[in-house]
Amino acid sequence: MKKLNKNDYIKMYSYMLKIRRFEERAAQLYGMGHIGGFCHLYIGQEAVVVGVLMTIDKNDSVVTTYRDHGHMIARGLDPKRIMAELTGREDGYSAGKGGSMHMFSKENNFYGGHGIVGAQVPIGTGIAFTHKYNKEKNICRTYIGDGAMNNGQVFEAFNLAALWKLPVLYIIENNKYGMGTSVDRAAAGSDLYKRGEAFGIPGEKVNGMNVFKVIEAADKAGKYVRDGNGPYIIEVQTYRYRGHSMSDPAKYRTKEELENYKDTDPIEIVKTEILKKNFASEKEIEKINKDTLEEIKSAAEFAIKSNYPKDNELYTDVYI
Amino acid sequence: MTTEILMPALSPTMTEGNLSKWLIKKGDQVKAGDLIAEIETDKATMEVEAVDEGVVIDLLFKEGDVNIPVNKPIAIIGNPDEKIEEKNEKPLEKSGENKKTEKVIEKKFEIEKNDILQEKPKQNEQDKNLSSEEITMRQALRDTMAEEMRKDKKIFILGEEVAEYQGAYKVTQDLLQEFGKDRVLDTPISEHGFTGLAVGAAFKGLRPILEFMTFNFSMQAIDQIINSAAKTLYMSGGQINCPIVFRGPNGAAAQVAAQHSQDFSSWYSQVPGLKVLAPSTPYNAKGLLRSAITDPNPVIFLENEILYGLKGQVNNDINFSIPIGKANIEKEGKDLTIVTYSIMLQKSKEAAKRLKDQFNLDVEIIDLQTLRPLDFETVINSVKKTNRLITVEESWPFGSVGSEIANVVQRDAFDYLDSPIIKVNSADVPMPYSSSLEKLYLPQVDDIIEAAKKVTYIK
Numbered sequence: 001m002k003k004l005n006k007n008d009y010i011k012m013y014s015y016m017l018k019i020r021r022f023e024e025r026a027a028q029l030y031g032m033g034h035i036g037g038f039c040h041l042y043i044g045q046e047a048v049v050v051g052v053l054m055t056i057d058k059n060d061s062v063v064t065t066y067r068d069h070g071h072m073i074a075r076g077l078d079p080k081r082i083m084a085e086l087t088g089r090e091d092g093y094s095a096g097k098g099g100s101m102h103m104f105s106k107e108n109n110f111y112g113g114h115g116i117v118g119a120q121v122p123i124g125t126g127i128a129f130t131h132k133y134n135k136e137k138n139i140c141r142t143y144i145g146d147g148a149m150n151n152g153q154v155f156e157a158f159n160l161a162a163l164w165k166l167p168v169l170y171i172i173e174n175n176k177y178g179m180g181t182s183v184d185r186a187a188a189g190s191d192l193y194k195r196g197e198a199f200g201i202p203g204e205k206v207n208g209m210n211v212f213k214v215i216e217a218a219d220k221a222g223k224y225v226r227d228g229n230g231p232y233i234i235e236v237q238t239y240r241y242r243g244h245s246m247s248d249p250a251k252y253r254t255k256e257e258l259e260n261y262k263d264t265d266p267i268e269i270v271k272t273e274i275l276k277k278n279f280a281s282e283k284e285i286e287k288i289n290k291d292t293l294e295e296i297k298s299a300a301e302f303a304i305k306s307n308y309p310k311d312n313e314l315y316t317d318v319y320i
Numbered sequence: 321m322t323t324e325i326l327m328p329a330l331s332p333t334m335t336e337g338n339l340s341k342w343l344i345k346k347g348d349q350v351k352a353g354d355l356i357a358e359i360e361t362d363k364a365t366m367e368v369e370a371v372d373e374g375v376v377i378d379l380l381f382k383e384g385d386v387n388i389p390v391n392k393p394i395a396i397i398g399n400p401d402e403k404i405e406e407k408n409e410k411p412l413e414k415s416g417e418n419k420k421t422e423k424v425i426e427k428k429f430e431i432e433k434n435d436i437l438q439e440k441p442k443q444n445e446q447d448k449n450l451s452s453e454e455i456t457m458r459q460a461l462r463d464t465m466a467e468e469m470r471k472d473k474k475i476f477i478l479g480e481e482v483a484e485y486q487g488a489y490k491v492t493q494d495l496l497q498e499f500g501k502d503r504v505l506d507t508p509i510s511e512h513g514f515t516g517l518a519v520g521a522a523f524k525g526l527r528p529i530l531e532f533m534t535f536n537f538s539m540q541a542i543d544q545i546i547n548s549a550a551k552t553l554y555m556s557g558g559q560i561n562c563p564i565v566f567r568g569p570n571g572a573a574a575q576v577a578a579q580h581s582q583d584f585s586s587w588y589s590q591v592p593g594l595k596v597l598a599p600s601t602p603y604n605a606k607g608l609l610r611s612a613i614t615d616p617n618p619v620i621f622l623e624n625e626i627l628y629g630l631k632g633q634v635n636n637d638i639n640f641s642i643p644i645g646k647a648n649i650e651k652e653g654k655d656l657t658i659v660t661y662s663i664m665l666q667k668s669k670e671a672a673k674r675l676k677d678q679f680n681l682d683v684e685i686i687d688l689q690t691l692r693p694l695d696f697e698t699v700i701n702s703v704k705k706t707n708r709l710i711t712v713e714e715s716w717p718f719g720s721v722g723s724e725i726a727n728v729v730q731r732d733a734f735d736y737l738d739s740p741i742i743k744v745n746s747a748d749v750p751m752p753y754s755s756s757l758e759k760l761y762l763p764q765v766d767d768i769i770e771a772a773k774k775v776t777y778i779k
Contacts (some may be wrong), residue, residue, distance in 0.1 A: 103556075104726070106559045112555075127524045131524075160514060320616045
């Protein structure tokens with residue numbers, strides 16, 4: 001693995017912070033009625049996607065769940081247009097037709113944003129199939145929530161990926177709860193990374209609150225997959241600070257549990273490292289904080305000012 | 321005492337077979353379980369075992385004989401000592417019960433053949449590029465896939481038994497040999513998984529043709545078909561299309577009962593984002609499948625197992641296609657309109673013939689070809705001419721394609737109707753197994769005639 005330099009540290013910190021600020025702002029806009037429907041926040045899980053981002057080739061493909069805002073930001077997509085999708089406006093990534101759960105950017109190889117638990121897993125496997133079919137060296141990163149790990153199609157996809165040696169990296173974001181049901185109450189045998197064993201898919205468990213651990217695991221797994229060895233599973237242990245969606249009061253867990261995780265906040269870990277290594281001063285960090293806040297604030301303003309889709313858009317994009 | 325060995329039915333839809341090889345000869349002693357012949361069916365070549373014992377007295381067909389009807393005696397075995405005596409007595413000794421059974425079976429074939437397999441498609445009469453030889457529907461489908469795969473390397477085929485087995489219904493015969501295992505892929509029995517995989521591949525730019533061994537199994541994958549394939553173009557604001565063909569046999573075969581005999585035409589036709597096609601002849605199977613494969617949207621292509629053996633002339637131009645969304649006026653008429661699709665076209669044509677003979681009714685038959693987007697214009701124009709409408713389809717009655725046609729026609733051509741619209745559908749029950757009940761379940765020519773009499777007020 002290449003050694004991380006100063007720029008990498010700043011990049012990680014900036015992206016994680018941007019995701020955090022974006023999600024906080026989205027929560028605010030939701031509360032104000034600008035965002036409707038289901039809205040699933042990524043707060044607490046930032047180290048997962050940003051850690052993987054550090055190992056990615058821009059021609060690699062990504063597909064994820066409905067908890068996708070952070071994934072899009074990490075993919076380098078414009079927070080303005082992401083927020084505009086959340087507010088259902090014409091400047092949104094899906095022109096206001098997808099919403100929070102269904103966002104895509106084909107030019108950035110970002111294939112959603114899927115609203116059905118588990119459905120993205122065979123789809124990501126099929127995208128990986130295409131990379132192999134076209135003899136490209138790229139891989140598809142397929143994110144899976146812990147809840148989906150009890151869904152049959154996930155195992156069908158594992159079987160196909162292993163059978164056909166497809167270049168797919170499965171990343172299980174285990175945030176401990178599938179909606180209100182803890183992993184222990186939903187999964188028999190709670191080591192989710194072992195669920196590829198029967199298909200001969202190697203797997204490992206990673207501390208997802210620490211971005212450096214994620215990078216290490218994603219780099220190793222990514223190389224394995226890219227070298228044509230078939231799929232690989234990493235289970236990233238993470239935690240969402242908020243409820244499942246905006247309407248979830250999260251009464252199924254204790255305050256203490258939440259506070260414990262906050263003590264190992266993934267953004268703070270990076271910040272501490274940056275200061276320790278003298279990659280930036282407190283003042284420079286402060287500037288990143290302020291710029292990020294401003295960027296997200298203006299994204300929110302943009303998203304509120306953007307026009308609603310024109311009425312005739314109701315009937316477009318059904319067929320091509 | 322002699323025993324006849326009959327041509328066996330080796331698949332649910334087999335009506336006749338070819339004798340590829342005798343594994344016994346006259347005078348041989350045969351025991352139960354001995355292999356006696358190789359029979360080529362519509363799907364495969366299979367060995368047949370003896371169930372009775374004795375000496376082979378006579379072989380009634382020779383190797384290479386083709387189209388031998390199921391249940392026709394192909395050999396006689398018996399006790400050699402009684403051979404001459406038996407032969408002198410009567411060639412085919414049978415109890416009354418046996419004769420009756422055979423008659424019923426013969427009649428069944430007669431009906432099927434008259435209704436379905438002997439009807440020549442009419443659509444192609446005006447086509448100047450018609451092939452001189454007739455080919456089966458399965459061959460027409462196969463050829464079209466092969467032609468398109470030669471043109472576009474992004475096309476690949478996946479499904480259960482499509483490669484090494486050559487297709488459960490032999491629709492993908494020889495494709496593995498021509499295109500190799502990277503483009504013709506056998507999948508595990510894993511519809512949900514491999515459908516999602518194919519949808520992902522289509523999102524990423526490939527053009528999968530996915531064969532469901534039958535559409536009954538597409539229910540295992542219906543979330544990926546509807547929530548992923550059909551909706552993603554819309555949900556992505558037009559960024560991600562899904563050029564995929566889901567194809568395979570739909571509807572009833574023969575006595576495969578409730579879980580293997582469902583018609584999905586109205587299920588899929590209800591979904592915006594999908595196109596739904598249902599060919600009825602080798603000719604339109606070629607034209608429609610080419611349109612499906614080259615279309616940038618997800619297409620549900622509903623074939624019919626009983627029609628796989630239907631022969632007809634085709635257009636062999638490798639660019640010949642029939643546009644999606646265009647119905648075919650199969651037969652022009654002035655007294656009443658029958659709107660139908662898929663296998664019911666053949667039954668409708670038989671009904672039209674009898675309505676002409678018995679009641680001098682001149683029936684117009686519209687073969688929809690595409691169920692979504694449906695060619696309402698052609699239907700409405702026909703109703704404006706004939707003023708009477710029957711829809712004939714194999715699906716269940718509730719919320720069927722015919723239901724929507726009835727709705728649109730009453731809305732847009734109310735003043736042209738001289739009688740209520742009548743729908744002919746399958747019975748509103750799960751498909752039974754028994755052949756007698758199966759016949760009752762499916763729309764028959766008589767049902768169409770009854771409906772025609774009603775809309776024309778003939779007592």
